[in-house]
Every structure is written in C-alpha cells, then in structure tokens.
Amino acid sequence: xxxxxxxxxxxxxxxxxxxxxxxxxxxxxxxxxxxxxxxxxxxxxxxxxxxxxxxxxxxxxxxxxxxxxxxxxxxxxxxxxxxxxxxxxxxxxxxxxxxxxxxxxxxxxxxxxxxxxxxxxxxxxxxxxxxxxxxxxxxxxxxxxxxxxxxxxxxxxxxxxxxxxxxxxxxxxxxxxxxxxxx
Numbered sequence: 001x002x003x004x005x006x007x008x009x010x011x012x013x014x015x016x017x018x019x020x021x022x023x024x025x026x027x028x029x030x031x032x033x034x035x036x037x038x039x040x041x042x043x044x045x046x047x048x049x050x051x052x053x054x055x056x057x058x059x060x061x062x063x064x065x066x067x068x069x070x071x072x073x074x075x076x077x078x079x080x081x082x083x084x085x086x087x088x089x090x091x092x093x094x095x096x097x098x099x100x101x102x103x104x105x106x107x108x109x110x111x112x113x114x115x116x117x118x119x120x121x122x123x124x125x126x127x128x129x130x131x132x133x134x135x136x137x138x139x140x141x142x143x144x145x146x147x148x149x150x151x152x153x154x155x156x157x158x159x160x161x162x163x164x165x166x167x168x169x170x171x172x173x174x175x176x177x178x179x180x181x182x183x
Contacts, residue, residue, distance in 0.1 A: 003073065010049045011072035032078055039164030045075035046173040069175070082165075086158075095156050146170045 005015040017024070035042060052065040071079070087105075090096050096104065101112040116132065123130035137143075150170070154163055 003077065007076075008068075008070045009073040009076065010047070010070055012074070014073045017073050017077075028074070028077070032081055035078075036082075036165060037161065039161040039168060041078075041165060041169040043172050043174075045072060045078060046169075047072070048173065048175050050175045050177045052177070089158075090156070093157065 001018065001021055003014050003018045003021075005013075005018055007014060031042075048069045048071050051068045051070065053068050055064050055066050057064040099112075099115060101107040101109060101115075120130050122128075150163065150167055153166055158166065
C-alpha cells in the first residue's frame, strides 16, 4: 500500500497494482516466497527500460547522458522486500561498519561531516597532523564485479539458497533502450 503511484515503471502501472493490492497481495507473497525458497529471481522481472537523460552539453556526446533504469512495479516491490530483509540481517549481526553513513536509515551525510570535523578538531587539539582522502567513483555500481560481490555476501554469512537467489538476481538481466524521438 506504500507504493507511490507517481514513480515511473514498465508493465502494469503502479496505480493499477495499488488499486488491486487487496486482491493480489496473497498471490504476490506466494510468488516472492517460492522465489526466495528456491533461490531463483524470476527472469521476467529482470527486464529494465533504460532511458538516456541529458545532463546538459553536446547532445551527440554519449557522455552527456545518464542512464535511468526503470523496472516493473512488481520487480520494484520484490526488491524492496529483499532489501528490507538483508538490511535487517546486516543490522542484527552488526556487519555494517559503524561509520557507514550513506544508504542507511538513521544515518546521513551530515553525520559523516560531523565525524570528520570532530576528528580534525581532536587532531588539532593534540598538535597532530590529519589528512583526508575523498574519492568519487564514477559509475561505481556499474563496475561492481559480481563474483567479488557474491564472495563478500558469502563471507558475511549469506549462503546456500539465499546466495543462489542473489546469484540468480545478477545474471540474465535484459535492458531495453529506446532512441529519443526527434521532430
């Protein structure tokens, strides 16, 4: 019921899914649970529509576009369910680094800045030198090595059928890109 109807999707519109939620939630739960129990993310939920969005600049330069990937609403719901489960697991077992501020509920970049500022003040008060290295990895998500990611998951205790599920999620995806129409 928390599905936002104004977000982009492919396939069945979000509004239709939200209106039908009381009638389809049990069927979706069965599909999601069987998928998790079998360690298989359904291939038909792996199709995404990639839309190139102009960042400004020369329209013929491909580097001036940023790809926006849109999944079906059902895939988005399933991803949220899995995300919630994995975040609960990581927090329960205190796997995340305490100073991991990004992409965590209750953590923010303001906290990261406060932590850095506090460390700098302590270094100054103790007549110590301090140095910071800040990196911005371009297209970091697109360059993640799936084999290494799966190894990391295994190191963090995600094994067996759960690991099979994530392996299945990462293979056989399909992307569709539509060319911009010009008048």
